[in-house]
Amino acid sequence: MAERMIVVGGDAAGMATAAQARRRRDRRDLEIVAFERGHFTSYSACGIPYWISGLVSDREQLVARDPATHRKQFDIDVRIRHEVTAIDLDRREVLARDLDGGGEVRERFDTLMYAAGAVPIKPDWAQTDMAGVFGVQTLDDGSALRQWLDAEPRPRRAVVAGGGYIGVEMAEALVLRGLSVTLLERNEQPMSTVDPDMARLVTEAMRGVGVDIRTGVRVTGLSERDGRVHGVETNSGHIPADLVVLGLGVRPNTALAEAAGLPLGPAGGIRVDRRMRVTGVPGVWAAGDCVETLHRVSGMPVHVPLGTHANKQGRVAGINIGGGYATFAGVIGTAVTKVCDLEVGRTGLRERDALAAGFEFVSVIAESTNRAGYYPGARPMTVKLIAERPSGRLLGAQIVGWSEAAKRIDTLAVALWNEMTVDDMTALDLGYAPPYAPVWDPVLVAARKTMAALGR
Amino acid sequence: MAERMIVVGGDAAGMATAAQARRRRDRRDLEIVAFERGHFTSYSACGIPYWISGLVSDREQLVARDPATHRKQFDIDVRIRHEVTAIDLDRREVLARDLDGGGEVRERFDTLMYAAGAVPIKPDWAQTDMAGVFGVQTLDDGSALRQWLDAEPRPRRAVVAGGGYIGVEMAEALVLRGLSVTLLERNEQPMSTVDPDMARLVTEAMRGVGVDIRTGVRVTGLSERDGRVHGVETNSGHIPADLVVLGLGVRPNTALAEAAGLPLGPAGGIRVDRRMRVTGVPGVWAAGDCVETLHRVSGMPVHVPLGTHANKQGRVAGINIGGGYATFAGVIGTAVTKVCDLEVGRTGLRERDALAAGFEFVSVIAESTNRAGYYPGARPMTVKLIAERPSGRLLGAQIVGWSEAAKRIDTLAVALWNEMTVDDMTALDLGYAPPYAPVWDPVLVAARKTMAALGR
Numbered sequence: 005m006a007e008r009m010i011v012v013g014g015d016a017a018g019m020a021t022a023a024q025a026r027r028r029r030d031r032r033d034l035e036i037v038a039f040e041r042g043h044f045t046s047y048s049a050c051g052i053p054y055w056i057s058g059l060v061s062d063r064e065q066l067v068a069r070d071p072a073t074h075r076k077q078f079d080i081d082v083r084i085r086h087e088v089t090a091i092d093l094d095r096r097e098v099l100a101r102d103l104d105g106g107g108e109v110r111e112r113f114d115t116l117m118y119a120a121g122a123v124p125i126k127p128d129w130a131q132t133d134m135a136g137v138f139g140v141q142t143l144d145d146g147s148a149l150r151q152w153l154d155a156e157p158r159p160r161r162a163v164v165a166g167g168g169y170i171g172v173e174m175a176e177a178l179v180l181r182g183l184s185v186t187l188l189e190r191n192e193q194p195m196s197t198v199d200p201d202m203a204r205l206v207t208e209a210m211r212g213v214g215v216d217i218r219t220g221v222r223v224t225g226l227s228e229r230d231g232r233v234h235g236v237e238t239n240s241g242h243i244p245a246d247l248v249v250l251g252l253g254v255r256p257n258t259a260l261a262e263a264a265g266l267p268l269g270p271a272g273g274i275r276v277d278r279r280m281r282v283t284g285v286p287g288v289w290a291a292g293d294c295v296e297t298l299h300r301v302s303g304m305p306v307h308v309p310l311g312t313h314a315n316k317q318g319r320v321a322g323i324n325i326g327g328g329y330a331t332f333a334g335v336i337g338t339a340v341t342k343v344c345d346l347e348v349g350r351t352g353l354r355e356r357d358a359l360a361a362g363f364e365f366v367s368v369i370a371e372s373t374n375r376a377g378y379y380p381g382a383r384p385m386t387v388k389l390i391a392e393r394p395s396g397r398l399l400g401a402q403i404v405g406w407s408e409a410a411k412r413i414d415t416l417a418v419a420l421w422n423e424m425t426v427d428d429m430t431a432l433d434l435g436y437a438p439p440y441a442p443v444w445d446p447v448l449v450a451a452r453k454t455m456a457a458l459g460r
Numbered sequence: 461m462a463e464r465m466i467v468v469g470g471d472a473a474g475m476a477t478a479a480q481a482r483r484r485r486d487r488r489d490l491e492i493v494a495f496e497r498g499h500f501t502s503y504s505a506c507g508i509p510y511w512i513s514g515l516v517s518d519r520e521q522l523v524a525r526d527p528a529t530h531r532k533q534f535d536i537d538v539r540i541r542h543e544v545t546a547i548d549l550d551r552r553e554v555l556a557r558d559l560d561g562g563g564e565v566r567e568r569f570d571t572l573m574y575a576a577g578a579v580p581i582k583p584d585w586a587q588t589d590m591a592g593v594f595g596v597q598t599l600d601d602g603s604a605l606r607q608w609l610d611a612e613p614r615p616r617r618a619v620v621a622g623g624g625y626i627g628v629e630m631a632e633a634l635v636l637r638g639l640s641v642t643l644l645e646r647n648e649q650p651m652s653t654v655d656p657d658m659a660r661l662v663t664e665a666m667r668g669v670g671v672d673i674r675t676g677v678r679v680t681g682l683s684e685r686d687g688r689v690h691g692v693e694t695n696s697g698h699i700p701a702d703l704v705v706l707g708l709g710v711r712p713n714t715a716l717a718e719a720a721g722l723p724l725g726p727a728g729g730i731r732v733d734r735r736m737r738v739t740g741v742p743g744v745w746a747a748g749d750c751v752e753t754l755h756r757v758s759g760m761p762v763h764v765p766l767g768t769h770a771n772k773q774g775r776v777a778g779i780n781i782g783g784g785y786a787t788f789a790g791v792i793g794t795a796v797t798k799v800c801d802l803e804v805g806r807t808g809l810r811e812r813d814a815l816a817a818g819f820e821f822v823s824v825i826a827e828s829t830n831r832a833g834y835y836p837g838a839r840p841m842t843v844k845l846i847a848e849r850p851s852g853r854l855l856g857a858q859i860v861g862w863s864e865a866a867k868r869i870d871t872l873a874v875a876l877w878n879e880m881t882v883d884d885m886t887a888l889d890l891g892y893a894p895p896y897a898p899v900w901d902p903v904l905v906a907a908r909k910t911m912a913a914l915g916r
Contacts, residue, residue, distance in 0.1 A: 016899070051834060051894045065834035311899045312892035333887035340891030349891055378507060378521035411864060411871075411897065414890045418874035421888060431789035432877060434870045435796030435805050436768035438507045441867065443472070443767045 006035045009325065010098050010113035011080075012088045012260070014040025015047065016314035017292025017321075018119030019074060024322020026078045034325075036080045037111055039100050041087040044143045045071050050311050052146040053170070056153070057177035063150075066143060091116065091264035093285065115287050115325060118261055118274065119318070122254035122293035122309045129225045129237075130165075130250055136233035137226065137248045140170050152247060153181060159247040160184060163236045165223050167194020171251025172206065172343050175215045178249070186216040186243055188223060188236070197339060198402045199354050201369065202388055205404045209346040218243075254309050256294040271296035271307040278331040280321035289325065291317035298334035301352050301399055301420065302361040308335050337400075338417040340410040349413025352400030352420045353390060364393045368454045372446035374408045376438035385409050387450035389416075389426060396425035396458055401450075408440065415447050426454040462491045465781065466554050466569035467536075468544045468716070470496025471503065472770035473748025473777075474575030475530060480778020482534045490781075492536045493567055495556050497543040500599045501527050506767050508602040509626070512609070513633035519606075522599060547572065547720035549741065571743050571781060574717055574730065575774070578710035578749035578765045585681045585693075586621075586706055592689035593682065593704045596626050608703060609637060615703040616640060619692045621679050623650020627707025628662065628799050631671045634705070642672040642699055644679060644692070653795060654858045655810050657825065658844055661860045665802040710765050712750040727752035727763040734787040736777035745781065747773035754790035757808050757855055757876065758817040764791050793856075794873040796866040805869025808856030808876045809846060820849045822913045828902035830864045832894035841865050843906035845872075845882065852881035852914055857906075864896065871903050882910040 009025065011018040022036050038045070046069040054060045064070075071082040083100070086109070090099040098116070100109050124130075124139035136159065138149045153159060162178045164171050167189035175187045187194060187210070193203035194210070194217060207217055218240070225237040226248065236243045256273040258266075266282050269275040273296030275283040280295075282288040293309035295317065313335055323330040338351040358365050367390045375382040385405030391398055401416035403409050419429055429451040436443055444452070465481065467474040478492050494501070502525040510516045520526075527538040539556070542565070546555040554572070556565050580586075580595035592615065594605045609615060618634045620627050623645035631643045643650060643666070649659035650666070650673060663673055674696070681693040682704065692699045712729040714722075722738050725731040729752030731739040736751075738744040749765035751773065769791055779786040794807040814821050823846045831838040841861030847854055857872035859865050875885055885907040892899055900908070 048832060048834070048894065048899065050892070050899075051832060054835060054894055059836055060834050310892065312890070312901075315899050316887070333884075336889045338889040338891050340893045340896050342893060342895040347896075351889070351891075376504060376507060378504070378516050379510060380515055408864065408867060410893070410895075411868065411891055414868070414901075414903075415870040415874055417889055417891065418871055418878070418880075422874070422878035422880070424874075424878070428789075431772065433792045433794040433807070433873055434768070435794050435807075435867055435873065436506070436766065437796045437798060437866070438504065438510055439798040439866075440796050440803075443504065443506075443771050445768075445870075447870075 006032055007114045008035045008037070008112060009115040009117060010111055011036065011038035011117045011119060012098065013119035013121055013292070014038045014045040014082060014084065015119070015121055015292070016311050017318040018117055019046045019069065020315050020318025021117045021119065021289070021291060021322040021325065022074070022080045023078050024319050025325040026080065028323070028326025028328060031079045038074070038080055038082045039086040039088050039098070040082065040084045041103065042142050042144045043084055045069060045074060045082055045084065047143045048311065049141065049143065052140055052143065053173035053177040055146060056149060056174065057180040063143065063147065088260060091260060093264055093288070116289065117321060118266065118282070118288065118290040118294060119292045120257040120260060120294045123257045124250050124254055125252045126250065127252070129223055130252070132226060134226055134228055134233050135231055136246060137250070139250045140174055141254060161245050162186070162247040162249065163188060163243055163245040164249045164251050165236070166251035166253065168197065168251055168253055169339070169341050172210065173341065174249045174251055175210065176213065176344055179214055183247070186218060188221045188238065189217065189219045190222050192219055194219070195348065198348060198350050199388065202386065202402045202404050205386060206343050206346060206348060209344045213344045254293065256296070256307055258294055261294070266290070269296045269305045271305045273307045279324045280317055280332060289321045291321045297332065300334045300336050302357060304361065306335065308337060310339065336417060336420050338413060340413060342410065345406060347405055347407070347410035349403040349410040350401070351413050351417040352398065354400060355390060358390055358399050363399055365390050365399055366393050366454065366457045368450065368457045370446065370450035370453045372449045373442055374405055374446070375440060376442050379438045381407070383407065385446045387446050389450045389454045391426045391454050391458065393458060396427050396455065398424055398426060398429065412447060426451045426458070427460070430455060462488055463570045464491045464493070464568060465571040465573060466567055467492065467494035467573045467575060468554065469575035469577055469748070470494045470501040470538060470540065471505070471575070471577055471748070472767050473774040474573055475502045475525065476771050476774025477573045477575065477745070477747060477778040477781065478530070478536045479534050480775050481781040482536065484779070484782025484784060487535045494530070494536055494538045495542040495544050495554070496538065496540045497559065498598050498600045499540055501525060501530060501538055501540065503599045504767065505597065505599070508596050508599065509629035509633040511602060512605060512630065513636040519599065519603065544716060547716060549720055549744070572745065573777060574722065574738070574744065574746040574750060575748045576713040576716060576750045579713045580706050580710055581708045582706065583708070585679055586708070588682060590682055590684055590689050591687055592702060593706070595706045596630055597710060617701050618642070618703040618705065619644060619699055619701040620705045620707050621692070622707035622709065624653065624707055624709055625795070625797050628666065629797065630705045630707055631666065632669065632800055635670055639703070642674060644677045644694065645673065645675045646678050648675055650675070651804065654804060654806050655844065658842065658858045658860050661842065662799050662802060662804060665800045669800045710749065712752070712763055714750055717746070717750065722746070725752045725761045727761045729763045735780045736773055736788055745777045747777045753788065756790045756792050758813060760817065762791065764793060766795065792873060792876050794869060796869060798866065801862060803861055803863070803866035805859040805866040806857070807869050807873040808854065810856060811846060814846055814855050819855055821846050821855055822849055822910065824906065824910045824913045826902065826906035826909045828905045829898055830861055830902070831896060832898050835894045837863070839863065841902045843902050845906045845910045847882045847910050847914065849914060852883050852911065854880055854882060854885065868903060882907045882914070883916070886911060
């Protein structure tokens with residue numbers, strides 16, 4: 005009889021696991037059943053803001069592989085609209101509810117992949133079914149939001165609560181849709197994924213396209229009229245709104261895992277080993293936005309929900325389940341985003357992270373340009389480096405600029421991954437041609453300036 | 461009495477040396493005299509094609525620091541239009557001719573920086589003063605070519621001999637100027653700086669904008685009418701031309717150095733140690749396009765004339781001359797170029813280099829896109845990796861694509877610099893967001909495909 009794997013969650017991590025395992029073991033050897041609560045599998049949640057804005061025209065474009073493809077191409081028994089409601093580790097069974105048919109199924113497993121993703125953080129005021137209030141976590145969330153935008157009465161005034169990646173991307177998307185948008189941020193700056201001195205550049209760009217950014221504002225409640233959201237109550241007054249987007253971040257979706265007794269770590273995610281096995285629970289694996297992982301620079305466990313990690317972790321788990329050997333090496337916190345025409349990249353530790361990890365460091369901001377200064381279209385680029393003192397080891401980097409800025413963070417990410425010092429970095433042989441860089445690339449300019457700040 | 465440094469050559473390497481040395485030692489301690497044969501100092505030779513095309517409007521934009529600035533800001537006695545004609549190591553003197561005044565000066569030195577750059581390779585047929593035949597090595601070359609383009613009778617038919625970086629960039633520039641352009645290449649493809657399978661993509665793009673590329677063609681002579689170039693003779697017939705650009709590469713400008721007894725290495729450049737001291741010749745330094753340097757991957761000496769190395773080497777030499785300590789770490793052959801709308805990047809060894817260095821390797825070409833496939837403007841990107849067998853160590857990489865392709869080579873360059881294996885590279889935490897990359901970055905896609913080719 006074939007071994008049987010149940011996958012809980014049919015998005016990136018779960019389906020990457022299933023596909024990789026299938027590549028190594030055929031159906032006679034490994035039967036795979038995947039339960040997905042929503043209507044879609046293997047989609048790009050990161051693409052939702054671009055579908056909302058209209059840049060991406062069809063929802064289907066965001067779906068990398070639909071359930072039919074998984075069934076046909078990988079022989080995976082995908083069951084959408086099935087919500088797993090319990091995991092019984094002793095009996096090696098999961099219980100799932102058919103959200104459309106209403107029935108309940110019980111399925112045996114030998115191997116379990118828990119890939120339930122993340123859920124939006126909802127403070128008390130957001131625990132509501134009020135019409136017009138949306139998370140942007142799943143493609144179903146996105147569909148509901150699109151419908152709201154297109155339905156009468158058309159919403160005109162949007163409030164985005166929270167200024168993280170999703171918040172700023174959604175604020176921009178809604179401006180592009182012609183709405184008047186207010187972004188509420190508790191802290192002194194939105195985009196706290198970079199240090200405040202870099203985030204200020206983002207704030208300016210967003211204000212430039214008309215987003216009304218209000219900082220130091222705490223939401224206290226929502227107001228309603230005729231069953232629809234009508235405004236947001238804050239510590240600094242009422243803000244009218246006929247659409248509210250929750251961009252307060254996400255947390256690992258662990259309810260089911262906790263109930264089953266899977267171990268959580270200090271970052272709130274499921275604890276896994278390097279092969280993506282749930283620590284101490286034989287035959288049970290986890291991957292994606294529900295797990296926590298090692299930050300290679302701080303050495304601490306972190307929760308970094310991001311499609312690229314989910315895919316890598318799923319691949320690692322799938323190779324192992326398939327009988328191969330692979331490990332997930334951890335993360336260094338690299339992320340890029342487009343905010344209006346501005347590009348933002350970050351990797352490693354921010355100042356606050358470096359402090360929390362106990363490092364002594366210098367941080368330096370260097371101004372440069374994306375191209376040779378004389379080449380048409382040259383625009384400013386700001387690079388911030390954080391380096392350990394006195395070793396000079398790179399701890400973190402942030403870039404804000406116009407074209408060709410965001411992905412330059414990869415150069416720094418690979419340097420960081422390899423634990424380079426800024427001294428060594430000044431020697432790096434990076435590409436130079438006038439359309440692409442000054443003769444000293446912005447990355448090298450920043451490394452030199454950091455060396456100087458270290459007194460050498 | 462102050463120590464005295466003579467700089468031979470007032471471009472990137474020489475003036476970077478002078479400026480760095482000055483930062484650490486003032487005039488009372490170190491007197492600096494710089495001789496430059498041309499009219500300009502510290503200019504971007506790499507920018508000449510963009511000035512020729514008209515993308516850059518003024519020649520002065522290409523000059524980072526003019527002689528007056530060097531004099532005023534760094535207290536450097538810059539003498540333009542002075543050609544050093546002899547170096548006497550025993551008497552510690554140089555002899556220089558004033559190319560305008562006609563006089564000859566003799567100057568004593570304690571320290572000599574030889575930074576005479578490179579000269580265009582000129583086969584017998586190119587050893588000519590025929591009007592309308594140009595190298596593109598110095599800003600004076602560029603000025604002469606611009607004058608030719610603007611003078612009557614206006615040239616209409618250009619032949620570019622040689623399809624290296626300068627050749628392809630000049631071919632494009634002349635097309636932009638409205639000329640009919642033929643590019644002659646001896647080998648099967650121009651852009652031999654990348655492997656032929658990648659160069660083919662460049663050839664197609666250039667043909668797309670109307671460059672008549674003829675491969676397997678060897679120039680045998682030039683024909684003349686009324687003292688002006690009138691055509692190019694080749695092994696496959698006569699090609700009419702009223703403008704000929706030499707793009708046959710450059711060699712280190714070592715005539716003077718050889719006459720003085722400075723040692724040359726196997727790559728034809730001046731031999732220097734890690735601090736940029738000429739090997740075995742006390743008090744004499746060299747940097748820039750006239751030296752050879754270590755290729756960190758092949759372990760062999762190479763001649764890589766490029767502004768970015770010249771600047772780094774000059775900085776290293778200047779720090780050392782200034783009393784500090786710095787070393788030049790060598791190169792890995794990173795280069796980027798824009799050919800029409802196509803972006804080309806390379807780093808490390810090509811297949812032929814890897815063979816010559818004695819490596820066993822696999823090479824893999826992976827097709828991907830610069831953005832998430834559904835994001836507007838997503839375009840193909842082709843990444844080639846060359847990896848040692850069986851270790852998987854990255855030996856070289858090439859990228860051809862549209863926007864955001866060229867500088868992605870830096871990610872691979874830093875991986876190569878750190879001697880990463882493709883196995884390790886698949887774990888790299890690179891930036892992901894739909895406007896900038898698919899969820900598996902093209903670099904990671906290529907690393908995975910290379911792992912597969914290595915049988916794992």
